[in-house]
Amino acid sequence: MKWKIFIAVVMLTTVMFSQQDTAQDSLRVINRLMYNNQSKLTIGGYVQIDYNEPDGGKTGNLDVHRLVMLFGYNFSDRVSFLTEIEIEHVKEIYVEQAFVNYSFSTAFNLRGGLMLVPMGYVNEYHEPPVFFGTERPGLDKYVVPTTWRELGVGATGNLQDLSLKYQAYIFNGFISYKDGEGTLRGIDGLRKGRQKGAESVIHNPNLSVKFDYYGILGLKLGVAGYFGETQSDDPSVENSTVGVSMLGLNASYLYRDLTLRGQYVHTNLSGTEAYNNLTGKDLGSKIEGFYLEAGYNFLPLIDKNTTKQLSLFSRYEAYNTHAETAGDLDINDAYDRNNITLGLDFKIAPGVVVKADYQWFNDAVQGTNPDNQFNAGVGVMF
Template sequence: MSRISFLILLLGLYAPSLLQAQIDSSLFKRVENKDSLKNTMNMDAVYNRPMLFAGRLPVSIGGYMEANWQHIGVDGVSEGHQFQFRRFTIFMASTISKRIKFMSELEFEDGTREISIEFAALDMEFDPLLNLRGGIILNPIGSFNQNHDGPKWEFTDRPISATQMLPATWSNAGFGLYGKRYSNDWMFGYEAYISGGFDNTIIDNEQGKTYLPATKSNADRFEESLTGHPLYSGKFAVRNNKIGELGLSYMGGVYNRYMDEGEQIDDKRKLNVFAVDFNTTIPRLNTFITGEWAWINIQVPENYIQKYGNRQYGGFVDIVQPIWRRSIFGWDNASINLACRLEYVDWNVGRVQETGDKIGEDLWSVVGGLSFRPNSLTILRLNYRHQRNRDFLANPPVLLGGFSFGISTYF
């Protein structure tokens, strides 16, 4: 089906609901998460979103958009002013019956160049500690993959470690269990899934290096797994309302096709990803700190050149400091914030076999930001990025720098 046909079908399905909603805007009501914001964790991000429903319609709807301007230079050479419409995302949810609900996330990237279903799952609650989820799921590795909505962040760009080392946004067809328990100021949560996963493109791609996001271009992964093995992913998290949240997660499995019609054609090769994430708010100052760090281990064929590394690691830390919170231009509780992001990624941990020198293929960046939030749903953000990127031979780094300005809002 073409993209245009898909859009027409989507509008056709929901046009009656939209027309009914246009009769009287007072029919719209905001759907709140059943948990208070104080009692939410990263694992709740898929439901911790503003949604609207109209009258007695069984479906609630919402979404967000992101657009930005940027002027970036690489080693002093710039392509000038660039204007980008990054994302337009639609959420649709329905409570089918008591403790049975459905949630979906449909995303249009770069206009309509890429259309993807990032989440579409049925949840059945048997007990707060035992829920079944099935459909297209977001694999719980780190924090950003599940908690990636643009309006939540102070930066126009997503973290490099989450999108160019880890494959965020990373979703697959699969099933699993999750649950959560409260005890005074403490919360404990877990998730465990089996799903489709990676393929040979992580070591056979245009980037010429071990690159997990290459698998995202394989749309067939939603209907078949070339390896015949599931990808295992899971996470355990603990949160204290006075301290913050700590999450430990894992994702791994066989990534290559090693059997063909009952005959072994290759050795079985595995990858393992471990991640830790943390967020907290410093009392009185209200300084918000969030970050994640991940380690990747991959079995690479012995006859591959060293550019395809078998170990990677990287992560980011965001620090956000509110500096002004009051009524601004008639918006109550508006805020102005300073922000800083520190990032590092090493795509090839190790040393060159012939010389013993440390392999390059790494990147670090510092991003400063100034943001204005007229309300909790909308953000205007101005960023400056300074970035250094070294090649495999650790030659003098490529320098990247420039400004970006963006807007993002839920609707």
């Protein structure tokens, strides 16, 4: 325990915390593999191996959390296909992406298939060497249900003269009612409603859009929206669906070895009172949250010529899946949560990272003391 306490003390006494904003983020890797490679077949992937140990003498957990293999194939200069196959916890197999891309130009592409919903930062950039900390932010689990992907069709492009990237899709939505039961609940909002392309149902198409501006050196700004209604496997059941309106804002700023990043997501759900009365669930009518991250990569202070990165980072996040409730449903203060994460991030090679961090968890319930947690892990992206 002494070595973990020492790490926590070091992190607490550090004034500036950081992780360098890696140039090889996930979408750039995909674009490089699919569109800038002379070979027809391309291969990539990422791995996340975690160790988590709650305080209080509880048993730690070692896990190959995710192993994802990416395959891309260029049929021609215009037509390509990409898929990612994910294995979670060594036993659960998912398809993370599977879509066809038709490229008219840099400014306009058509896509169709199983794709990531562009909301916030981590849902699109979720490889371990890219995001802060051993585990993904809580906001990107309970508010944005990462990894969030659905079946759909849409357009993407890069308007280089405007320094603006855009995405616009029509997706199938979350499923809120299946096999005679409600799927959505207060503790994790929309997360249990992800269909993930597995025998999905659709009768209410949903709109997803995002714009990313990169015209100022070091600064990236994103705004995203998601609008529609949930799905039911029996639409004749009255009040089995709810309306969804989600707005997301994200920003990052990189100046030399200093990185600042923030994200805010706000979701309004309509029809939750009737939905809860039908299903017996406790779904809130408003879900929202934010996080702020900051830091500094200090290894260049020791060796100016190094290609490695040794960073201290921090994140504060607050999120509430019961920000508001409808009807007679009482707000559950346990769903009003905030986390602080402080940690070390050592990139020993491009695409390979070793991490260690400590998390303090809290909620709005008086007198409670959730277990804090030490985490460590290895992440690989290629």
